[in-house]
Every structure is written in C-alpha cells, then in structure tokens.
Amino acid sequence: MFISQVSHCNPNSALNAKLLMRFTAKRLRSVVNRTFVLAASAVLLLAAIPGQCIAQDSRAAEPRKGDQILLLGTHGGPGLETDRSEPASLLIVDGRPYLIDCGIGTMRRLLRAGIRSDSIGTIFLTHDHPDHALGLVDVMSNDFLSVDFGARGPRPAFRIYGPPQTQELVQAAYNFIRIPYGIFAAEHLGEAALVDPFEAHDIAHDGVIFQDDKIRVIAAENTHYQLMPAKFRARMKSYAYRFETPYGVIVFTGDTGPSDAVVRLAKGADVLVSEVEDLRGRENAARPQTEAGREASERAKALEAHMRLEHLTTEEVGKMATKAQVKTVVLYHLVLSGRTKNFVSGVQEFYSGPVFAGEDLARYCLGAPGGDGNGSHALQPCQ
Numbered sequence: 001m002f003i004s005q006v007s008h009c010n011p012n013s014a015l016n017a018k019l020l021m022r023f024t025a026k027r028l029r030s031v032v033n034r035t036f037v038l039a040a041s042a043v044l045l046l047a048a049i050p051g052q053c054i055a056q057d058s059r060a061a062e063p064r065k066g067d068q069i070l071l072l073g074t075h076g077g078p079g080l081e082t083d084r085s086e087p088a089s090l091l092i093v094d095g096r097p098y099l100i101d102c103g104i105g106t107m108r109r110l111l112r113a114g115i116r117s118d119s120i121g122t123i124f125l126t127h128d129h130p131d132h133a134l135g136l137v138d139v140m141s142n143d144f145l146s147v148d149f150g151a152r153g154p155r156p157a158f159r160i161y162g163p164p165q166t167q168e169l170v171q172a173a174y175n176f177i178r179i180p181y182g183i184f185a186a187e188h189l190g191e192a193a194l195v196d197p198f199e200a201h202d203i204a205h206d207g208v209i210f211q212d213d214k215i216r217v218i219a220a221e222n223t224h225y226q227l228m229p230a231k232f233r234a235r236m237k238s239y240a241y242r243f244e245t246p247y248g249v250i251v252f253t254g255d256t257g258p259s260d261a262v263v264r265l266a267k268g269a270d271v272l273v274s275e276v277e278d279l280r281g282r283e284n285a286a287r288p289q290t291e292a293g294r295e296a297s298e299r300a301k302a303l304e305a306h307m308r309l310e311h312l313t314t315e316e317v318g319k320m321a322t323k324a325q326v327k328t329v330v331l332y333h334l335v336l337s338g339r340t341k342n343f344v345s346g347v348q349e350f351y352s353g354p355v356f357a358g359e360d361l362a363r364y365c366l367g368a369p370g371g372d373g374n375g376s377h378a379l380q381p382c383q
C-alpha cells in the first residue's frame, strides 16, 4: 500500500487556503466569463500546488455533463436499518465519480445504482466512525477482485483520503482481504502475486487536500469530536469537505455540531449536504426509561451530550445554512426514518432556500443538464 501524509498541499505558496477560497468565490460570481476564468484558475492552482496534491485520474476524460450528487446511504448509524444504508455519497463530475464516506451497505447501493466500484478512483472519508468507514472493506474487496483477478492491462490505483489513522485503516482492510484472495492465488485461479492497488493519505490539517482536473477539495475540521479529550484529538479528527467543481461548489458537513469553521468553508456554496439529528425524537424514545426511574449512567449521559453538541438539529442546520448563504440544502444522515417532512420544515423555519431530505439512491443535478455546461445552476432532483 502506498501511503502519504497530506499536511500541507501548498506549504510554500503565498496562495493560502483562505485566498484560494476567496478567489473561488469570485470565480463563481462570474457566470459570463466562467470558461475563461476556470481555465485561468486551473493554471494558477496547478502552479501553486505541488505534485503530492495533484492527482491525475487515468480514467477517460468525459464530456461536460455537470455535477450529480447521488446519495447512496442516508441513515446515520451505527445500527443498521432495512430501508436506508449507512452514510455514503457520490459526487459525480462530468461522469467521474468521487465517493464521500463508506458506511456499511455502500457496495450494495453502488450495485443498485449501476456504478462499478472500480470506476471510483478517489474516496474521501470525513471521519472514521463505524457508520462512515466500515463499508470500505467491501468496496476495496470488489475493486481488488476486478483489478487483480479480472481486468487485464494497466492497473488503476485507488486513493483514499481521510483523517489521521486512514493509512492504518486501509492497511488493515487490505490485510483482511488479501487472505481470502490469497487462497485464489494459491489455487492458480487468479494472479499469482497479489498487487496492492490502494493509496492511503492521512489529512493532518485544514486546507486544500486534493486537486485534479475536475475538482479541488478543501478540508476544515468540524466539531464532531469537540468533547473528546485533547490527548486523542491529535490523531482523531473529523472533517467537512468543500468540493469546487466547474459547475458549482458542494460542501459535505460530515458529522458535526454547530461549527463556525464549517460555515466559513460553506460560504456561498451552491449545495450544503448536511447531517441532521432529530433530538426531540430521540428524547421521546428515551423518556420511558427515564420515567421508569432508571438513573442515567455515565455512558448514557455521554451519549446525550454527544448527540446534543456533536450533531446538528434542524434549527442548527438552518442557521448555519443561512449564515453561510448557501443556495440549497440536502439533508442526510437521518436517524428516524419516515419523518423526512419534519426535517425539511424544521430547517426551513431558519433558512429560506430549497431543502431536500434525501432518500437512498436519490440523485440531484447541478449545471449542464443539456450537457453544454450552460444549463440551470440551481440544484434539482435529476430527471
């Protein structure tokens, strides 16, 4: 496994992340000169960011098709559900898919959506909680099957970016899957020598963490781990990601409590894909136990504080979206199914833009519906 630490993608340049974000905001305001400015920004950024941060995808260049957000899993876990899979989303830019998070069930949802996992060259993990990371083994296993035992010709690499410990996580996953595949190899049913196609990258700091010819990704640590003792927080981080594409800006909050860093990251974004928690529903569900006189254990108190401070209520999502002046909100990481209308109306009390509450396999399109790059710039459910 190839591993690297992404501490600073651009340590020597005067263009720090803040300036780059401002530059991008200006770029987005320019509709008329979009093509020219994008070309200029690409030249500037490629000049400013050293090789480690610029990934070239060997998969074929695609025509301009716009952005698509495909929600693969919308249930916040851990704890599995029948109707919704654990958090995972695809951002598809001109037909090229990028995976954000990889909860249990992701591989099945990819199959259902008709997306080959080995067509996904880059995966971003917001954090390593079980509901966001444990489906990675399935996806890696499927990739491994196709490149080591199926495809002939050049082997693509698969890049996985995430917080500290992502290298460890990917290495452990590879160690796990190579044992069963090693049996195939021993039986001459596949390649004789197993080749590890996975690259893992630990993200140590906020800032630009990835750039290719389609997207630029900026990370900001959110408040999902704010209650964690300081000694653990150096190696356990939780990030929100801003994806800048030729058709607009999409920000994934990951799991977070209210966060000024996420508001800054999302400033002016076309889409905020936000987690949301139904605190009242949870309290109601817990009430019978409390009323029965059972004293809250330390663990129950810690869980209650975690849900209250390290996740978002509908009110908090609405306030953050308003502060950041985002154009659209998509809700996911829902905990109580069957209440999506309440989630939407709850956010809309504090935010005046469109709000969607995603179901698994829901697709939303942004820009270039006719494939010419000049279509509607507002996010809509795909036709």
Ligand SMILES: [Zn+2]
Pocket: 076, 077, 078, 087, 129, 131, 132, 255, 333
């Ligand atoms: Zn979660």
Ligand SMILES: [Zn+2]
Pocket: 127, 129, 224, 255
């Ligand atoms: Zn989490």
